[in-house]
Amino acid sequence: MGTMPEDGTRTADGELDPAPNGSLPPTSVDDAVRDAEERRWTPAKIATWVAIALLGGVAWFMLAIVRGETVNAIWFVFASVCTYLIGYRFYSKVIERYLLKPDDRRATPAEYKADGKDYVRTDRNVLFGHHFAAIAGAGPLVGPVIAAQMGYLPGTIWIILGVVLAGAVQDYLVMFFSMRRGGRSLGQMAREELGVIGGTAALVATLLIMVIIVAILALVVVNALGESPWGVFSVGMTIPIALFMGVYLRYLRPGKVMEVSIIGFVLLMAAIIGGGAVAGTEWGAAFFHLDKVTIAWGLIVYGFIAAILPVWLLLAPRDYLSTFMKIGVIAMLAVAIIVVRPEITVPAFSEFAGRENGPVFSGALFPFLFVTIACGALSGFHALISSGTTPKLIEKERQSRFIGYGGMLMESFVAIMALVAAISIDRGIYFAMNAPAALTGGTVETAAQWVNGLGLAGVNITPDVLAQTASNVGEESIVSRSGGAPTLAVGLAHIMQQFIGGTGMMAFWYHFAIMFEALFILTAVDAGTRVARFMLQDSIGNFAPKFKEASWRPGAWLCTAIMVGAWGAVLLMGVTDPLGGINTLFPLFGIANQLLAAIALAVCMAIAAKRGSFRYLWIVAVPLAFTAVVTITASIQKIFSSVPAVGYFANNAAFSKALADGKTSFGTAKTTAAMEAVVRNTMIQGWLSVIFVVLSIIVIVTAVLATVKAFRNTAAGVPNVNNEDRPHPSRVYAPAGLIPTPAERELMAEWNKLPAEMRVERAGHH
Amino acid sequence: MSAAPGPAGVLHPVAGAFRGFARYMQGVMGADAYRKYLEHHAAAGHGTPPLDERAFWRDRTDRQDSNPQGRCC
Numbered sequence: 001m002g003t004m005p006e007d008g009t010r011t012a013d014g015e016l017d018p019a020p021n022g023s024l025p026p027t028s029v030d031d032a033v034r035d036a037e038e039r040r041w042t043p044a045k046i047a048t049w050v051a052i053a054l055l056g057g058v059a060w061f062m063l064a065i066v067r068g069e070t071v072n073a074i075w076f077v078f079a080s081v082c083t084y085l086i087g088y089r090f091y092s093k094v095i096e097r098y099l100l101k102p103d104d105r106r107a108t109p110a111e112y113k114a115d116g117k118d119y120v121r122t123d124r125n126v127l128f129g130h131h132f133a134a135i136a137g138a139g140p141l142v143g144p145v146i147a148a149q150m151g152y153l154p155g156t157i158w159i160i161l162g163v164v165l166a167g168a169v170q171d172y173l174v175m176f177f178s179m180r181r182g183g184r185s186l187g188q189m190a191r192e193e194l195g196v197i198g199g200t201a202a203l204v205a206t207l208l209i210m211v212i213i214v215a216i217l218a219l220v221v222v223n224a225l226g227e228s229p230w231g232v233f234s235v236g237m238t239i240p241i242a243l244f245m246g247v248y249l250r251y252l253r254p255g256k257v258m259e260v261s262i263i264g265f266v267l268l269m270a271a272i273i274g275g276g277a278v279a280g281t282e283w284g285a286a287f288f289h290l291d292k293v294t295i296a297w298g299l300i301v302y303g304f305i306a307a308i309l310p311v312w313l314l315l316a317p318r319d320y321l322s323t324f325m326k327i328g329v330i331a332m333l334a335v336a337i338i339v340v341r342p343e344i345t346v347p348a349f350s351e352f353a354g355r356e357n358g359p360v361f362s363g364a365l366f367p368f369l370f371v372t373i374a375c376g377a378l379s380g381f382h383a384l385i386s387s388g389t390t391p392k393l394i395e396k397e398r399q400s401r402f403i404g405y406g407g408m409l410m411e412s413f414v415a416i417m418a419l420v421a422a423i424s425i426d427r428g429i430y431f432a433m434n435a436p437a438a439l440t441g442g443t444v445e446t447a448a449q450w451v452n453g454l455g456l457a458g459v460n461i462t463p464d465v466l467a468q469t470a471s472n473v474g475e476e477s478i479v480s481r482s483g484g485a486p487t488l489a490v491g492l493a494h495i496m497q498q499f500i501g502g503t504g505m506m507a508f509w510y511h512f513a514i515m516f517e518a519l520f521i522l523t524a525v526d527a528g529t530r531v532a533r534f535m536l537q538d539s540i541g542n543f544a545p546k547f548k549e550a551s552w553r554p555g556a557w558l559c560t561a562i563m564v565g566a567w568g569a570v571l572l573m574g575v576t577d578p579l580g581g582i583n584t585l586f587p588l589f590g591i592a593n594q595l596l597a598a599i600a601l602a603v604c605m606a607i608a609a610k611r612g613s614f615r616y617l618w619i620v621a622v623p624l625a626f627t628a629v630v631t632i633t634a635s636i637q638k639i640f641s642s643v644p645a646v647g648y649f650a651n652n653a654a655f656s657k658a659l660a661d662g663k664t665s666f667g668t669a670k671t672t673a674a675m676e677a678v679v680r681n682t683m684i685q686g687w688l689s690v691i692f693v694v695l696s697i698i699v700i701v702t703a704v705l706a707t708v709k710a711f712r713n714t715a716a717g718v719p720n721v722n723n724e725d726r727p728h729p730s731r732v733y734a735p736a737g738l739i740p741t742p743a744e745r746e747l748m749a750e751w752n753k754l755p756a757e758m759r760v761e762r763a764g765h766h
Numbered sequence: 767m768s769a770a771p772g773p774a775g776v777l778h779p780v781a782g783a784f785r786g787f788a789r790y791m792q793g794v795m796g797a798d799a800y801r802k803y804l805e806h807h808a809a810a811g812h813g814t815p816p817l818d819e820r821a822f823w824r825d826r827t828d829r830q831d832s833n834p835q836g837r838c839c
Contacts, residue, residue, distance in 0.1 A: 116806030117799075117826065126793030133794060139839035217839055250827075254820040257797035258788070311834075312827035319837070323795050375839055384836045523837050530834035550832035593839075 025750040027730040028104030029743045037743050038093070049089070056082025063348070064153060070343040071152075073420045077338060080160050080416045084409040087164035092405040095169065098616040099608060100176050102397035105730055109182045109392050112728040119183070122393040124402060124734065131390045131407045133323040135171070135382050136330070137520040139375025139593075140415035142220055142484035145422040145491075146586055147372045148430065149360035152423050153348035154369050156416065162370075162377030163412035166623035170378060170597055171386045172404035173604040173620065178387035179394055180724040186387045186600055187535070190699070192723045193606045198702030202599050205695035206384070207535050209592040211563065212688070213381060214528040215570035216589040217521045218303070219581055222295045222571070223483035224514050229288035230474055232295070234275035234511055235518040236288075238318065239302070241267045245317035260317065261324045268321065272511050276474055296575045299525075300568035307529040307560045315526050322523045325516045333417045333492065336499045342424040350427075351456055359435035359454075360482070361586050362645040367634040371590030376415025378627060380596025382408065384531070398736035406738075421491035422484075428452075428461030429469055429478070433487050436580020437480040438668030444470075447479040474507030482582040489513035525567075532563045573681050578669040579651075587634065588685060594631045595696040598624060602703030609710035610720040617707070628700055635693035639686060648686035655679045799826065 059078035062071060096102060113119040122130070147155040178184055184192075187206060191199030225231045245264045253259065278284035290298070306314050352358035353365055361372055375381070386404060394400055422430070431454065432440060432447040440447035444463035451461050470478045473493055478486065493509035501508070534550070536559045541548030547555045574581030601624040608620055641647030644654045644667075655678045658666035669675045710720050733751050735744040792798050800822050807816040817825060 114806055114810070116803040116810070117829070120799075120802050120806065123793060126790060129790065129794035130796070134835075135838045137837065137839045213839055249823065254823040255797075255800050257795055258792055261795065310827070311830040312824075316827050316830065320795055322837075324791075327791070327794065379838070381836075381838050385838050389835050521839075524839050527834060527837035531836045534834060 024731060025733070025747065025754070026105075027733050029741075029747055033743050034741075037741055049086075052082050052085050056086065063156060067153075067348045070345050072341055072343055073337055073424065074341045076152075076156065076416055076420050079156070080413055083160050083164060084413065087168070088406060088409060091164060092168070092172065092401050094616075095172060095405075095619055096398075096401050099613050099619050100173070100400075102176065102400060103727075104396050104398050104733070104736075106397055107728040107730040107732075108179060108394045108397060109725070110394055111730060111732060112725075113182060113392075119392045121395040121732065124395060124399045124736075125738065127390065127393050127395075127399075128403050128407055128410075128738075129327065130393070131385075131403050132410050133326050134385045134389065135379075135407060136326060136411045136414055137375075137524050138217060138220065138485070138517050139379060139381070140411055141418045141488055141517060141520075143373040143375055143590070144415050144419035145484035145487050146361055146434070146582070147369055148346065148419060148422050149350065149358045149434070150353040150365055150369055151347050151350035152344065152419065154353060154365055155373055155419055158370060158373055159377045159412055159415050159419070162373075163408060166597075166601075166626065167376075167378035167382075167412065168405040168408035169619060169623055170380075170601055170604070171382050171408040172401060173608075174383045174600055175386040175391055175394075175404035176397075176400045177604060177607050179391035179397065179400060182725045183388060183392040186383045186603065189387065189607070189723075190599070190603050193603055193610070194699065194702040194706055198699050198706075201695045201698040201702070202603070203535065203539065205599060205692065205699065206596065207532060207539075208688070208692065208695075209380070209596050210528055210532045210535075211566045212570060212588055212592040214525050214532070215567035215574065216585055217528075218296070218299050218525055218567065218571045219574040219585065220483040220485050221518050221521050222292050222299060222575055223481060223582065224485040224489075224518065225290070225295050226292035227289060227477070228475055228514075229285045230275040230279035230507075230511055231514050231518075232288040232290055233278045233284065234271045234515055235522075237271035237275075238268065238321070238515075238519060238522070239314070241271065242314050242318040242321065245321070246313040249317060250312050257320055261320045264317070264321045265324055268325075268515065272508060272515055275511060276507060279474070292575045293572070296568075296571050300564060300571065303525055303529055303568070304560060304564045306526045307533060307564065308557060315523075315530070318519070318523055318526070322519050325519055329516050330414055330417075332496075333414075333421065336492075336495050337417055337420055340495050340498045342420070342495055342498075344420070344423050345458065346423040346427055346430075347457065351454075356643065357645045359431060359439055359583070361583055363587060363634070363637065367630040367637070368587055368590075370630045371587055371594050371634050373415070374590045374593035374597075376412050376418075378594065378597050378623070379411075380593050380598070380600055383596065383600035395732065395734045396730070396736065399734070402737045418488055421495055422487050423491075425487070425491045425494055426459075426461070426465070427456060428459045429466065429490070430487060431456070431459075432461065432466055433478050433481045433490070434484075434582075435480060436482060436583055436668070438578060438580055440480045442477075442479055444477070444479060472503060472506045473510035475510070480580075482580060484582075485514060485517045488517070529560065529563050529567070533559045536563060570684075573684065576677060577681055578674040578678055579681075580668075584648075584681075584685065587638065588688065591631050591634050591638070591689070592692060594627050595635075595692055598627045598631060598696055599699045601627065602700045606703045606706035606710070607723075609707040610722065612710075612714050612720070614711060614714070624700070628696075631696065632693060635689050638689045639693075648682045648689060652679055652682035652686065655682070799823075 055078055059075045059082065062075040063079055110119050110121040144155050144159065174186065177189065181189065187203050190202035225235060241264055245260045248260050279288065356362060356364040361368060390403065394403065428451045431451050440450050444466040447466060448461050448463045451459060466479060470476065473490060489510045492513045493506040496509040497503055497506045537547045537555055546552060574585045577584060601620055605617065605620040605624055608617055637646055638648055642650050644651040655666055655675050659675055664672050666675050669678050713720050733747055735748065740748060800819050803822055804816055
């Protein structure tokens, strides 16, 4: 084999040689052996899967058919986990076997581009956690809470089935295709596969979508912190804590990441506890009592400064803190729900499921439920994470199923737990918290009266209950705390106090929940602003090359200012919106996120078609068609609906007419200035919807054209352009999933017998 | 993943599990990046000495300045 080229070693049939170097064991389990193993159904294996299917079936039966007076939260856990297991074991295997066809004899970018820094082979279980921490944030904690307006069942079905058939598929596909391309980003892949028009539309759409997503995440934080001295103090303290951690890691003890994270965590707990004490004092309550507009401006200024400061000072340390909290919080939530098993009294379908004027978010169940819950079911934003960072760390091709598909299932489980936490609280409290102040009137008396007037079955709330709940969680008021985060925090506090600490600890748990949600969101805001700034610099750089230099300060600052200005404007619009920002803006967030998913799936479809996988193209085409229909329908309703609560332009026309008629108050807007604000906001929101949907349609159409062209080429025998990196033979081996199969163990044993100097350095010594 | 050697026999599995978990968390958070860099450096057989720990972490965060990683919602 001495004359063979160093890489691209191939056998006569064009396949990579399983053992590129005669002295090494095979780098892949033999296909026939794996096949036989997968198809061998032992009685124990059959019994296990029958048990999983039965348990899942019973759980779904309890949730969807029985629907007694109350339903126990544990059925949500069983229904979701059993469905995930079945989806993972069977459906993702179908995708692997027939559509993606990974080949462990091919080296991954982490192997053939290894540099010890960006391209590093990472133990699959570690990378699973790492990838999960990168994709999961506040999104799955917020969307399901808002969607609970329609009852628990629509959201539950969409989260669980959506992830198995769409969300996890998107993440897996994007990750695999990016891995085959040396870790290229979604934008670069779109450009390569769809050409200049499709690629440019995808880029501009991505940029705009990021602005909307960052703005609405920021709006969630503002709503959670407005008029909450305790929250403002403890979340504000995360900034000096992160700065301290940054300096510690840079100058005092470089590289001691765990140590500094634990110190940071302890300080964070102190900030939460201290927040209660500070908010209890007269000066503290006065000083940290900020209205929403002030907080929004604070966040905008902060966002700009954070994005131009060096990464080591603020972003990197806060990212460590956020990751640390994320894993801990999610484990805690799962344990608490399993131990406490709250009884849920929310109906499967609420009175608002059949209407389109719900107080929490407006619009009918189809399509708006499917955009309200984005993260947890199908999140386009993940495509930006699944391409780029994670593919550069994967050790073996077959591991992409566990990390990409499995990681997204995990996020979906987080969404289910958030839903359970939110619906474990009284429905009356839920609606009092999530309806805009324009409806509830803002006081406990008016809110109770309004909620009781909704005519919801079994709901009869007194002002005392609202006041008592607020005082239990250490807040002045919980009325009209929309945005999802405060509701989840109340739900979490409600569950956790039954587990640890009793009512006396509710205020701590509430602010603990607000703290981690704010932490996740601030990290996403910072990182989002930076990524968007680079995308903008890169795009302007095509006309003014100077902008491409990342180190050129004026360019960087200008582009940061543009991006912060863009999301800041949307944020302020949401904060000051007389209609209640979340109610009108949250659908825009979901539409933006799902349109990004449509773009990602469209790119994946074009790639799959060019690989000639036409028989199994439905795996991509079905979720693409679904999300395209959902988002385009939602956009069209937002643009053309004549119902003012739904259509931006209809609302605009109604308020314009009222102004022209000389009215000084209309609907929920009590002043002329407020009416003018509605006219302005609805116009901007309307045009944003138009731009999004047009750009996305361009991308989808170019992808369909690329698919058709690939089909014609294949029929005519013309080879399609293949943008994958050249194959390199692998020289390492690692199993594909969490638990190695017998054949994988055998092969691992063979590798372990090799003398150390014969092995390429192993990833992660576990 | 071997259990930590300790005098108290009862603590063995607990200490072992704890160490395993700590190592896992280190990996997830990227705390072991320098160790991996050294391994790569040794295996790649570069003639130059590797970066020291301080310089490595400095370089790592500084490269993130011009190469930001997204964080999801």
